[in-house]
Amino acid sequence: MVRLVSLILFFAIWWLASLFAGPQMLPGPEKVMAVIIAQARTGELFFQVGVTLARVFVAFTLAMVGGTALGFLMGRSKLADSIGDPWLIVLLNLPALVIIVLAFIWGGLTEVAGVLAVAINKLPNTIVTVREGARSLDPRLDEMAKVYGLPRWKSLRHVILPQLAPYIAAAARSGLSLVWKIVLIVELLGRPNGVGFEIGTAFQLFDVTRILAYALAFVIVILAIETVVVQPIERRASRWRSKAA
Amino acid sequence: MNDARPAGEAKQLEVHIERKAFAAASGGRLDVLRDIAFTLKRGEVAAFVGPSGCGKTTLLRIIADLDKDFEGNVRRADSISLAMVFQEPRLLPWRTVEQNVRLVAPDLSNQALASLLKELDLDAHRRHFPAELSLGLARRVSLARALAVKPDLLLLDEPFVSLDQALAARLRMQLSRLMRDLYLTTLLVSHDLEEVARLADRVFLLSPRPARIIAEIPLATPRDARSDREIVTMRTEVAKQIAEFAPPLIP
Numbered sequence: 267m268v269r270l271v272s273l274i275l276f277f278a279i280w281w282l283a284s285l286f287a288g289p290q291m292l293p294g295p296e297k298v299m300a301v302i303i304a305q306a307r308t309g310e311l312f313f314q315v316g317v318t319l320a321r322v323f324v325a326f327t328l329a330m331v332g333g334t335a336l337g338f339l340m341g342r343s344k345l346a347d348s349i350g351d352p353w354l355i356v357l358l359n360l361p362a363l364v365i366i367v368l369a370f371i372w373g374g375l376t377e378v379a380g381v382l383a384v385a386i387n388k389l390p391n392t393i394v395t396v397r398e399g400a401r402s403l404d405p406r407l408d409e410m411a412k413v414y415g416l417p418r419w420k421s422l423r424h425v426i427l428p429q430l431a432p433y434i435a436a437a438a439r440s441g442l443s444l445v446w447k448i449v450l451i452v453e454l455l456g457r458p459n460g461v462g463f464e465i466g467t468a469f470q471l472f473d474v475t476r477i478l479a480y481a482l483a484f485v486i487v488i489l490a491i492e493t494v495v496v497q498p499i500e501r502r503a504s505r506w507r508s509k510a511a
Numbered sequence: 512m513n514d515a516r517p518a519g520e521a522k523q524l525e526v527h528i529e530r531k532a533f534a535a536a537s538g539g540r541l542d543v544l545r546d547i548a549f550t551l552k553r554g555e556v557a558a559f560v561g562p563s564g565c566g567k568t569t570l571l572r573i574i575a576d577l578d579k580d581f582e583g584n585v586r587r588a589d590s591i592s593l594a595m596v597f598q599e600p601r602l603l604p605w606r607t608v609e610q611n612v613r614l615v616a617p618d619l620s621n622q623a624l625a626s627l628l629k630e631l632d633l634d635a636h637r638r639h640f641p642a643e644l645s646l647g648l649a650r651r652v653s654l655a656r657a658l659a660v661k662p663d664l665l666l667l668d669e670p671f672v673s674l675d676q677a678l679a680a681r682l683r684m685q686l687s688r689l690m691r692d693l694y695l696t697t698l699l700v701s702h703d704l705e706e707v708a709r710l711a712d713r714v715f716l717l718s719p720r721p722a723r724i725i726a727e728i729p730l731a732t733p734r735d736a737r738s739d740r741e742i743v744t745m746r747t748e749v750a751k752q753i754a755e756f757a758p759p760l761i762p
Protein backbone atom coordinates (compact mmCIF):
# COMPACT_ATOMS: atom_id res chain seq x y z
CA MET A 267 0.00 0.00 0.00
CA VAL A 268 2.73 2.43 1.02
CA ARG A 269 4.73 1.25 -1.97
CA LEU A 270 1.86 2.06 -4.29
CA VAL A 271 1.50 5.60 -2.91
CA SER A 272 5.21 6.11 -3.24
CA LEU A 273 5.07 4.90 -6.84
CA ILE A 274 2.21 7.25 -7.69
CA LEU A 275 4.13 10.09 -6.08
CA PHE A 276 7.10 9.28 -8.30
CA PHE A 277 5.05 9.52 -11.47
CA ALA A 278 3.38 12.73 -10.25
CA ILE A 279 6.73 14.41 -9.63
CA TRP A 280 7.97 13.22 -13.01
CA TRP A 281 4.88 14.63 -14.72
CA LEU A 282 5.19 17.99 -12.93
CA ALA A 283 8.88 18.22 -13.74
CA SER A 284 8.17 17.51 -17.39
CA LEU A 285 5.80 20.50 -17.45
CA PHE A 286 8.62 22.78 -16.34
CA ALA A 287 11.45 21.27 -18.35
CA GLY A 288 9.51 20.92 -21.57
CA PRO A 289 9.06 17.81 -23.72
CA GLN A 290 12.52 18.12 -25.30
CA MET A 291 14.46 17.70 -22.07
CA LEU A 292 12.03 15.60 -20.07
CA PRO A 293 8.99 14.09 -21.76
CA GLY A 294 6.11 13.17 -19.48
CA PRO A 295 5.31 9.62 -18.41
CA GLU A 296 2.41 9.31 -20.86
CA LYS A 297 4.71 10.05 -23.85
CA VAL A 298 7.29 7.54 -22.63
CA MET A 299 4.57 4.95 -22.15
CA ALA A 300 3.35 5.54 -25.71
CA VAL A 301 6.87 4.88 -27.05
CA ILE A 302 7.20 1.74 -24.94
CA ILE A 303 3.94 0.44 -26.38
CA ALA A 304 4.92 1.35 -29.92
CA GLN A 305 8.30 -0.35 -29.55
CA ALA A 306 6.63 -3.38 -28.01
CA ARG A 307 4.22 -3.61 -30.98
CA THR A 308 7.05 -3.90 -33.49
CA GLY A 309 8.76 -6.50 -31.31
CA GLU A 310 11.87 -4.33 -31.20
CA LEU A 311 11.56 -3.74 -27.47
CA PHE A 312 11.33 -7.44 -26.62
CA PHE A 313 14.31 -8.25 -28.79
CA GLN A 314 16.57 -5.57 -27.32
CA VAL A 315 15.49 -6.20 -23.73
CA GLY A 316 15.83 -9.95 -24.29
CA VAL A 317 19.36 -9.61 -25.65
CA THR A 318 20.39 -7.47 -22.68
CA LEU A 319 18.74 -9.83 -20.21
CA ALA A 320 20.60 -12.77 -21.71
CA ARG A 321 23.91 -10.95 -21.22
CA VAL A 322 22.95 -9.98 -17.67
CA PHE A 323 22.04 -13.58 -16.92
CA VAL A 324 25.26 -15.11 -18.26
CA ALA A 325 27.57 -12.51 -16.72
CA PHE A 326 25.73 -12.66 -13.40
CA THR A 327 25.90 -16.46 -13.25
CA LEU A 328 29.60 -16.49 -14.11
CA ALA A 329 30.40 -13.88 -11.47
CA MET A 330 28.29 -15.57 -8.79
CA VAL A 331 29.59 -19.10 -9.34
CA GLY A 332 33.22 -18.01 -9.75
CA GLY A 333 33.02 -15.49 -6.92
CA THR A 334 31.40 -17.95 -4.52
CA ALA A 335 34.01 -20.64 -5.21
CA LEU A 336 36.95 -18.22 -4.91
CA GLY A 337 35.50 -16.42 -1.91
CA PHE A 338 34.89 -19.71 -0.11
CA LEU A 339 38.45 -20.84 -0.85
CA MET A 340 39.95 -17.56 0.36
CA GLY A 341 37.82 -17.57 3.50
CA ARG A 342 38.90 -21.10 4.41
CA SER A 343 42.54 -21.19 3.40
CA LYS A 344 45.10 -18.71 4.68
CA LEU A 345 47.38 -19.49 1.77
CA ALA A 346 44.69 -18.86 -0.85
CA ASP A 347 43.82 -15.64 0.94
CA SER A 348 47.41 -14.38 0.90
CA ILE A 349 47.76 -15.24 -2.78
CA GLY A 350 44.41 -13.83 -3.82
CA ASP A 351 44.25 -10.68 -1.72
CA PRO A 352 46.50 -8.40 -3.83
CA TRP A 353 44.62 -9.42 -6.98
CA LEU A 354 41.38 -8.71 -5.25
CA ILE A 355 42.47 -5.22 -4.25
CA VAL A 356 43.54 -4.46 -7.83
CA LEU A 357 40.25 -5.75 -9.23
CA LEU A 358 38.19 -3.88 -6.67
CA ASN A 359 39.84 -0.58 -7.54
CA LEU A 360 40.02 -0.96 -11.30
CA PRO A 361 37.32 1.26 -12.84
CA ALA A 362 34.65 -0.64 -14.76
CA LEU A 363 35.41 1.36 -17.87
CA VAL A 364 39.07 0.30 -17.88
CA ILE A 365 38.14 -3.38 -17.63
CA ILE A 366 35.61 -3.05 -20.44
CA VAL A 367 37.93 -1.15 -22.79
CA LEU A 368 40.82 -3.53 -22.15
CA ALA A 369 38.53 -6.54 -22.68
CA PHE A 370 37.43 -5.16 -26.05
CA ILE A 371 41.01 -4.34 -27.08
CA TRP A 372 42.38 -7.75 -26.10
CA GLY A 373 39.36 -9.84 -26.98
CA GLY A 374 38.01 -7.90 -29.92
CA LEU A 375 34.49 -6.48 -30.10
CA THR A 376 33.04 -9.92 -29.35
CA GLU A 377 30.22 -11.27 -27.25
CA VAL A 378 32.64 -13.26 -25.09
CA ALA A 379 34.82 -10.24 -24.35
CA GLY A 380 31.78 -8.15 -23.44
CA VAL A 381 30.20 -10.67 -21.12
CA LEU A 382 33.53 -11.51 -19.47
CA ALA A 383 34.20 -7.83 -18.87
CA VAL A 384 30.91 -7.57 -16.99
CA ALA A 385 31.55 -10.73 -14.99
CA ILE A 386 35.02 -9.54 -13.99
CA ASN A 387 33.54 -6.29 -12.77
CA LYS A 388 31.14 -8.11 -10.46
CA LEU A 389 33.56 -10.85 -9.40
CA PRO A 390 35.59 -9.08 -6.65
CA ASN A 391 32.48 -7.88 -4.87
CA THR A 392 31.08 -11.44 -4.72
CA ILE A 393 34.44 -12.77 -3.54
CA VAL A 394 34.65 -10.26 -0.70
CA THR A 395 31.10 -10.95 0.50
CA VAL A 396 31.33 -14.74 0.35
CA ARG A 397 34.80 -14.69 1.93
CA GLU A 398 33.25 -12.86 4.88
CA GLY A 399 30.67 -15.64 5.12
CA ALA A 400 33.28 -18.38 4.89
CA ARG A 401 35.25 -16.76 7.69
CA SER A 402 32.24 -16.74 9.97
CA LEU A 403 31.35 -20.42 9.47
CA ASP A 404 30.63 -22.10 12.77
CA PRO A 405 33.48 -24.53 13.56
CA ARG A 406 31.24 -26.37 16.02
CA LEU A 407 28.93 -27.49 13.23
CA ASP A 408 31.97 -28.57 11.23
CA GLU A 409 33.05 -30.74 14.15
CA MET A 410 29.59 -32.23 14.36
CA ALA A 411 29.73 -33.15 10.66
CA LYS A 412 33.17 -34.66 11.15
CA VAL A 413 32.28 -36.75 14.18
CA TYR A 414 29.29 -38.23 12.37
CA GLY A 415 31.41 -38.87 9.29
CA LEU A 416 29.21 -36.91 6.90
CA PRO A 417 30.44 -37.27 3.31
CA ARG A 418 32.08 -34.14 1.93
CA TRP A 419 29.31 -33.23 -0.52
CA LYS A 420 26.67 -33.77 2.10
CA SER A 421 28.29 -31.47 4.60
CA LEU A 422 28.88 -28.91 1.86
CA ARG A 423 25.23 -29.05 0.86
CA HIS A 424 23.62 -29.22 4.31
CA VAL A 425 26.11 -27.68 6.74
CA ILE A 426 28.22 -25.15 4.81
CA LEU A 427 25.92 -23.77 2.10
CA PRO A 428 23.04 -22.85 4.44
CA GLN A 429 25.50 -20.79 6.49
CA LEU A 430 26.77 -19.06 3.35
CA ALA A 431 23.27 -18.50 1.94
CA PRO A 432 22.69 -15.04 3.47
CA TYR A 433 26.04 -13.84 2.12
CA ILE A 434 25.41 -15.29 -1.33
CA ALA A 435 21.96 -13.71 -1.31
CA ALA A 436 23.43 -10.32 -0.39
CA ALA A 437 25.99 -10.61 -3.18
CA ALA A 438 23.27 -11.63 -5.63
CA ARG A 439 21.05 -8.74 -4.66
CA SER A 440 23.64 -6.04 -5.17
CA GLY A 441 25.00 -8.02 -8.11
CA LEU A 442 21.88 -7.95 -10.23
CA SER A 443 21.70 -4.16 -10.25
CA LEU A 444 25.45 -3.70 -10.72
CA VAL A 445 25.60 -6.19 -13.56
CA TRP A 446 22.80 -4.66 -15.58
CA LYS A 447 24.28 -1.19 -15.28
CA ILE A 448 27.62 -2.44 -16.58
CA VAL A 449 26.02 -4.51 -19.35
CA LEU A 450 24.51 -1.29 -20.69
CA ILE A 451 27.91 0.38 -20.87
CA VAL A 452 29.37 -2.65 -22.61
CA GLU A 453 26.55 -2.54 -25.15
CA LEU A 454 27.02 1.14 -25.69
CA LEU A 455 30.73 0.74 -26.34
CA GLY A 456 30.99 -2.46 -28.27
CA ARG A 457 27.82 -4.37 -29.10
CA PRO A 458 25.46 -3.92 -32.08
CA ASN A 459 22.27 -4.55 -30.09
CA GLY A 460 20.71 -4.50 -26.63
CA VAL A 461 19.23 -1.77 -24.47
CA GLY A 462 22.60 -0.02 -24.09
CA PHE A 463 23.04 0.10 -27.87
CA GLU A 464 19.52 1.52 -28.31
CA ILE A 465 20.17 4.20 -25.72
CA GLY A 466 23.43 5.07 -27.47
CA THR A 467 21.60 5.53 -30.76
CA ALA A 468 18.89 7.60 -29.10
CA PHE A 469 21.59 9.73 -27.48
CA GLN A 470 23.05 10.59 -30.87
CA LEU A 471 19.59 11.62 -32.06
CA PHE A 472 18.95 13.42 -28.77
CA ASP A 473 15.74 11.35 -28.43
CA VAL A 474 15.12 11.59 -24.68
CA THR A 475 11.73 9.88 -24.88
CA ARG A 476 13.29 6.77 -26.36
CA ILE A 477 16.13 6.75 -23.80
CA LEU A 478 13.58 6.86 -20.98
CA ALA A 479 11.37 4.29 -22.68
CA TYR A 480 14.13 1.69 -22.83
CA ALA A 481 15.45 2.49 -19.38
CA LEU A 482 11.98 2.27 -17.84
CA ALA A 483 11.13 -0.96 -19.63
CA PHE A 484 14.29 -2.56 -18.35
CA VAL A 485 13.80 -1.32 -14.80
CA ILE A 486 10.35 -2.88 -14.83
CA VAL A 487 11.78 -6.21 -15.98
CA ILE A 488 14.45 -6.16 -13.26
CA LEU A 489 11.87 -5.23 -10.61
CA ALA A 490 9.70 -8.12 -11.76
CA ILE A 491 12.63 -10.53 -11.49
CA GLU A 492 13.39 -9.19 -8.02
CA THR A 493 9.83 -9.71 -6.73
CA VAL A 494 8.96 -12.90 -8.60
CA VAL A 495 12.26 -14.77 -8.34
CA VAL A 496 14.68 -13.30 -5.78
CA GLN A 497 12.35 -12.50 -2.90
CA PRO A 498 10.47 -15.83 -2.86
CA ILE A 499 13.80 -17.68 -2.86
CA GLU A 500 14.99 -15.59 0.08
CA ARG A 501 11.77 -16.20 1.96
CA ARG A 502 12.02 -19.92 1.43
CA ALA A 503 15.65 -20.00 2.48
CA SER A 504 14.96 -18.20 5.75
CA ARG A 505 11.89 -20.24 6.70
CA TRP A 506 13.71 -21.81 9.64
CA ARG A 507 14.41 -18.51 11.40
CA SER A 508 11.97 -18.09 14.24
CA LYS A 509 9.32 -15.52 13.44
CA ALA A 510 10.15 -13.17 16.26
CA ALA A 511 13.79 -12.81 15.25
CA MET B 512 20.68 -54.31 17.84
CA ASN B 513 22.10 -57.81 17.58
CA ASP B 514 22.80 -59.61 20.77
CA ALA B 515 25.74 -61.66 19.62
CA ARG B 516 28.00 -60.27 22.28
CA PRO B 517 31.52 -61.37 21.56
CA ALA B 518 32.80 -63.04 24.68
CA GLY B 519 36.27 -62.32 23.31
CA GLU B 520 35.96 -58.81 24.77
CA ALA B 521 37.51 -57.04 21.82
CA LYS B 522 39.12 -53.79 22.84
CA GLN B 523 37.05 -51.00 21.40
CA LEU B 524 39.20 -48.13 22.55
CA GLU B 525 42.74 -47.73 23.86
CA VAL B 526 43.79 -44.35 25.16
CA HIS B 527 47.32 -43.32 26.12
CA ILE B 528 47.59 -39.59 26.43
CA GLU B 529 50.91 -38.51 27.86
CA ARG B 530 50.34 -34.81 27.66
CA LYS B 531 47.98 -32.31 26.14
CA ALA B 532 48.64 -28.60 26.34
CA PHE B 533 47.12 -25.51 24.77
CA ALA B 534 49.11 -22.47 23.80
CA ALA B 535 47.85 -19.79 26.15
CA ALA B 536 46.94 -16.43 24.64
CA SER B 537 49.31 -14.73 27.06
CA GLY B 538 52.16 -16.90 25.79
CA GLY B 539 53.42 -20.05 27.46
CA ARG B 540 51.55 -23.33 27.57
CA LEU B 541 48.53 -24.43 29.51
CA ASP B 542 48.76 -28.07 30.54
CA VAL B 543 45.36 -29.71 30.37
CA LEU B 544 45.82 -33.48 30.35
CA ARG B 545 48.58 -35.62 31.86
CA ASP B 546 49.12 -39.38 31.71
CA ILE B 547 45.60 -40.51 30.94
CA ALA B 548 45.54 -44.18 30.03
CA PHE B 549 42.66 -46.63 29.93
CA THR B 550 40.99 -49.14 27.64
CA LEU B 551 37.35 -49.80 26.97
CA LYS B 552 35.85 -53.13 25.97
CA ARG B 553 32.86 -53.51 23.75
CA GLY B 554 29.63 -52.68 25.54
CA GLU B 555 31.40 -51.11 28.47
CA VAL B 556 30.35 -47.79 29.96
CA ALA B 557 33.01 -45.60 31.56
CA ALA B 558 32.17 -42.41 33.42
CA PHE B 559 34.56 -39.51 33.92
CA VAL B 560 34.04 -37.26 36.89
CA GLY B 561 36.15 -34.21 37.55
CA PRO B 562 36.02 -30.56 38.50
CA SER B 563 34.88 -27.97 35.99
CA GLY B 564 37.60 -26.91 33.59
CA CYS B 565 39.85 -29.90 34.31
CA GLY B 566 39.91 -31.10 30.71
CA LYS B 567 37.00 -33.52 30.27
CA THR B 568 35.73 -32.00 27.04
CA THR B 569 39.30 -31.84 25.76
CA LEU B 570 39.65 -35.56 26.45
CA LEU B 571 36.47 -36.39 24.52
CA ARG B 572 37.57 -34.23 21.61
CA ILE B 573 40.87 -36.07 21.40
CA ILE B 574 39.11 -39.43 21.45
CA ALA B 575 36.72 -38.21 18.74
CA ASP B 576 39.73 -37.26 16.61
CA LEU B 577 38.73 -33.61 16.58
CA ASP B 578 41.99 -32.62 18.24
CA LYS B 579 45.16 -34.27 16.95
CA ASP B 580 47.62 -32.01 18.71
CA PHE B 581 48.65 -34.06 21.75
CA GLU B 582 51.42 -36.38 22.91
CA GLY B 583 50.44 -40.02 23.08
CA ASN B 584 48.11 -42.14 21.01
CA VAL B 585 44.48 -43.15 20.81
CA ARG B 586 43.60 -46.41 19.11
CA ARG B 587 40.05 -47.10 18.08
CA ALA B 588 38.86 -50.43 16.68
CA ASP B 589 38.86 -50.50 12.87
CA SER B 590 36.11 -48.73 10.98
CA ILE B 591 34.37 -47.79 14.16
CA SER B 592 31.31 -45.58 13.92
CA LEU B 593 31.21 -42.68 16.26
CA ALA B 594 28.55 -40.49 17.82
CA MET B 595 28.93 -37.62 20.21
CA VAL B 596 26.54 -35.61 22.29
CA PHE B 597 28.37 -32.32 22.62
CA GLN B 598 28.11 -30.14 25.67
CA GLU B 599 25.86 -27.85 23.59
CA PRO B 600 23.28 -29.40 21.23
CA ARG B 601 24.92 -28.37 17.92
CA LEU B 602 21.82 -28.90 15.79
CA LEU B 603 21.54 -27.44 12.30
CA PRO B 604 19.12 -24.51 12.70
CA TRP B 605 17.78 -24.83 9.14
CA ARG B 606 16.69 -28.44 9.52
CA THR B 607 13.74 -29.73 11.51
CA VAL B 608 14.20 -32.13 14.40
CA GLU B 609 13.48 -35.06 12.12
CA GLN B 610 15.78 -33.78 9.37
CA ASN B 611 18.58 -33.23 11.86
CA VAL B 612 18.42 -36.85 12.90
CA ARG B 613 17.96 -38.05 9.33
CA LEU B 614 21.05 -36.23 8.12
CA VAL B 615 23.44 -38.41 10.09
CA ALA B 616 21.38 -41.61 9.79
CA PRO B 617 20.01 -41.75 6.24
CA ASP B 618 19.53 -45.51 6.40
CA LEU B 619 17.37 -45.52 9.50
CA SER B 620 13.91 -46.91 8.76
CA ASN B 621 10.94 -44.63 9.28
CA GLN B 622 9.71 -46.99 11.94
CA ALA B 623 12.97 -46.99 13.86
CA LEU B 624 13.12 -43.20 13.66
CA ALA B 625 9.57 -42.87 14.93
CA SER B 626 10.18 -45.19 17.86
CA LEU B 627 13.41 -43.43 18.77
CA LEU B 628 11.70 -40.03 18.78
CA LYS B 629 8.86 -41.48 20.81
CA GLU B 630 11.29 -42.99 23.27
CA LEU B 631 12.80 -39.56 23.91
CA ASP B 632 9.40 -37.87 23.99
CA LEU B 633 10.11 -35.90 20.86
CA ASP B 634 7.36 -37.05 18.52
CA ALA B 635 5.37 -33.86 19.05
CA HIS B 636 8.37 -31.84 17.88
CA ARG B 637 9.34 -33.76 14.74
CA ARG B 638 8.63 -30.85 12.43
CA HIS B 639 9.94 -28.08 14.67
CA PHE B 640 13.09 -26.16 13.93
CA PRO B 641 15.77 -25.92 16.65
CA ALA B 642 14.96 -22.24 17.23
CA GLU B 643 11.53 -23.39 18.41
CA LEU B 644 12.93 -25.78 21.02
CA SER B 645 13.89 -25.22 24.63
CA LEU B 646 17.46 -26.09 25.58
CA GLY B 647 16.30 -29.28 27.26
CA LEU B 648 14.43 -30.37 24.13
CA ALA B 649 17.40 -29.53 21.94
CA ARG B 650 19.63 -31.66 24.16
CA ARG B 651 17.25 -34.57 23.71
CA VAL B 652 17.34 -34.13 19.93
CA SER B 653 21.11 -34.17 20.10
CA LEU B 654 20.88 -37.42 22.06
CA ALA B 655 18.40 -38.87 19.56
CA ARG B 656 20.77 -38.01 16.75
CA ALA B 657 23.63 -39.79 18.47
CA LEU B 658 21.57 -42.91 19.12
CA ALA B 659 20.15 -42.93 15.59
CA VAL B 660 23.51 -43.88 14.08
CA LYS B 661 23.78 -46.94 16.37
CA PRO B 662 27.37 -46.02 17.13
CA ASP B 663 30.14 -48.41 18.08
CA LEU B 664 31.45 -45.73 20.38
CA LEU B 665 29.23 -43.16 22.07
CA LEU B 666 30.68 -40.03 23.66
CA LEU B 667 28.41 -38.13 26.05
CA ASP B 668 29.47 -34.74 27.38
CA GLU B 669 27.19 -33.94 30.33
CA PRO B 670 24.09 -34.96 28.39
CA PHE B 671 21.45 -34.28 31.03
CA VAL B 672 22.64 -31.05 32.56
CA SER B 673 19.97 -28.30 32.73
CA LEU B 674 17.07 -30.75 32.75
CA ASP B 675 14.79 -31.01 35.75
CA GLN B 676 15.31 -33.93 38.13
CA ALA B 677 12.25 -35.92 37.07
CA LEU B 678 12.94 -35.60 33.37
CA ALA B 679 16.64 -36.35 33.84
CA ALA B 680 15.71 -39.50 35.75
CA ARG B 681 13.33 -40.63 33.02
CA LEU B 682 15.81 -39.96 30.22
CA ARG B 683 18.49 -41.72 32.20
CA MET B 684 16.32 -44.82 32.31
CA GLN B 685 15.61 -44.66 28.61
CA LEU B 686 19.25 -44.12 27.78
CA SER B 687 20.24 -46.98 30.03
CA ARG B 688 17.84 -49.28 28.22
CA LEU B 689 19.03 -48.14 24.79
CA MET B 690 22.67 -48.57 25.83
CA ARG B 691 21.87 -52.11 26.86
CA ASP B 692 19.81 -52.98 23.79
CA LEU B 693 22.31 -51.53 21.34
CA TYR B 694 25.22 -52.81 23.42
CA LEU B 695 26.89 -49.42 23.21
CA THR B 696 30.43 -48.74 24.25
CA THR B 697 30.08 -45.43 26.02
CA LEU B 698 32.19 -42.70 27.51
CA LEU B 699 30.16 -40.49 29.80
CA VAL B 700 31.27 -37.20 31.28
CA SER B 701 29.12 -36.11 34.18
CA HIS B 702 28.99 -34.21 37.45
CA ASP B 703 25.91 -36.06 38.60
CA LEU B 704 26.88 -38.99 40.83
CA GLU B 705 23.39 -40.48 40.66
CA GLU B 706 23.71 -40.58 36.89
CA VAL B 707 27.16 -42.13 37.14
CA ALA B 708 26.02 -44.78 39.62
CA ARG B 709 23.13 -45.81 37.40
CA LEU B 710 24.78 -45.76 34.00
CA ALA B 711 28.45 -46.68 34.41
CA ASP B 712 30.45 -49.87 34.78
CA ARG B 713 33.57 -48.03 35.80
CA VAL B 714 34.17 -44.55 37.16
CA PHE B 715 37.35 -42.56 36.57
CA LEU B 716 38.04 -39.67 38.88
CA LEU B 717 40.01 -36.82 37.37
CA SER B 718 42.15 -34.31 39.23
CA PRO B 719 41.91 -30.55 38.66
CA ARG B 720 43.80 -29.27 35.63
CA PRO B 721 46.07 -30.75 34.37
CA ALA B 722 43.75 -33.71 34.64
CA ARG B 723 45.13 -37.11 35.50
CA ILE B 724 43.27 -40.21 36.60
CA ILE B 725 43.41 -40.21 40.39
CA ALA B 726 41.20 -43.21 40.93
CA GLU B 727 39.35 -45.91 39.06
CA ILE B 728 36.27 -47.26 40.77
CA PRO B 729 34.67 -50.40 39.32
CA LEU B 730 30.96 -50.71 39.98
CA ALA B 731 30.64 -54.45 40.24
CA THR B 732 26.91 -55.15 40.01
CA PRO B 733 25.67 -55.25 36.39
CA ARG B 734 23.97 -51.98 35.45
CA ASP B 735 20.48 -53.43 35.13
CA ALA B 736 20.63 -55.39 38.35
CA ARG B 737 21.35 -52.50 40.70
CA SER B 738 18.83 -51.91 43.40
CA ASP B 739 18.13 -48.42 44.70
CA ARG B 740 20.02 -49.29 47.87
CA GLU B 741 23.08 -50.28 45.89
CA ILE B 742 22.89 -47.07 43.89
CA VAL B 743 22.98 -45.08 47.09
CA THR B 744 25.95 -47.10 48.33
CA MET B 745 27.78 -46.56 45.05
CA ARG B 746 27.11 -42.84 45.12
CA THR B 747 28.46 -42.55 48.62
CA GLU B 748 31.47 -44.63 47.69
CA VAL B 749 32.29 -42.37 44.71
CA ALA B 750 31.67 -39.23 46.76
CA LYS B 751 33.95 -40.57 49.49
CA GLN B 752 36.75 -41.21 47.05
CA ILE B 753 36.36 -37.74 45.56
CA ALA B 754 36.57 -36.25 49.03
CA GLU B 755 39.67 -38.30 49.76
CA PHE B 756 41.60 -37.21 46.69
CA ALA B 757 40.40 -33.67 46.32
CA PRO B 758 38.89 -32.46 49.57
CA PRO B 759 37.91 -28.94 48.54
CA LEU B 760 36.09 -30.06 45.42
CA ILE B 761 33.13 -32.05 46.64
CA PRO B 762 29.74 -30.38 46.39
Ligand SMILES: Nc1ncnc2c1ncn2[C@@H]1O[C@H](COP(=O)(O)OP(=O)(O)OP(=O)(O)O)[C@@H](O)[C@H]1O
Nearest residue numbers: 533534541543562563564565566567568569570720
Ligand atom coordinates in the same frame (compact mmCIF):
# COMPACT_ATOMS: atom_id res chain seq x y z
N1 LIG C 1 40.97 -24.13 22.42
C1 LIG C 1 41.49 -23.87 23.62
N2 LIG C 1 42.54 -23.02 23.74
C2 LIG C 1 43.07 -22.75 24.95
N3 LIG C 1 42.64 -23.29 26.10
C3 LIG C 1 41.61 -24.14 26.06
C4 LIG C 1 40.97 -24.47 24.82
N4 LIG C 1 39.97 -25.33 25.07
C5 LIG C 1 39.98 -25.53 26.40
N5 LIG C 1 40.96 -24.82 27.01
C6 LIG C 1 41.28 -24.83 28.42
O1 LIG C 1 41.49 -26.16 28.80
C7 LIG C 1 40.93 -26.43 30.07
C8 LIG C 1 40.02 -27.62 29.97
O2 LIG C 1 38.88 -27.30 29.18
P1 LIG C 1 37.70 -28.33 29.00
O3 LIG C 1 36.68 -27.68 28.12
O4 LIG C 1 38.25 -29.62 28.54
O5 LIG C 1 37.14 -28.47 30.48
P2 LIG C 1 35.94 -29.36 31.04
O6 LIG C 1 36.52 -30.30 32.01
O7 LIG C 1 35.15 -29.92 29.94
O8 LIG C 1 35.10 -28.26 31.83
P3 LIG C 1 33.50 -28.18 32.07
O9 LIG C 1 33.17 -29.18 33.13
O10 LIG C 1 33.31 -26.79 32.57
O11 LIG C 1 32.85 -28.45 30.77
C9 LIG C 1 40.24 -25.16 30.51
O12 LIG C 1 41.06 -24.54 31.46
C10 LIG C 1 40.14 -24.32 29.27
O13 LIG C 1 40.30 -22.97 29.61
Ligand SMILES: [Mg+2]
Nearest residue numbers: 567568598668
Ligand atom coordinates in the same frame (compact mmCIF):
# COMPACT_ATOMS: atom_id res chain seq x y z
MG1 LIG D 1 33.31 -29.62 29.22
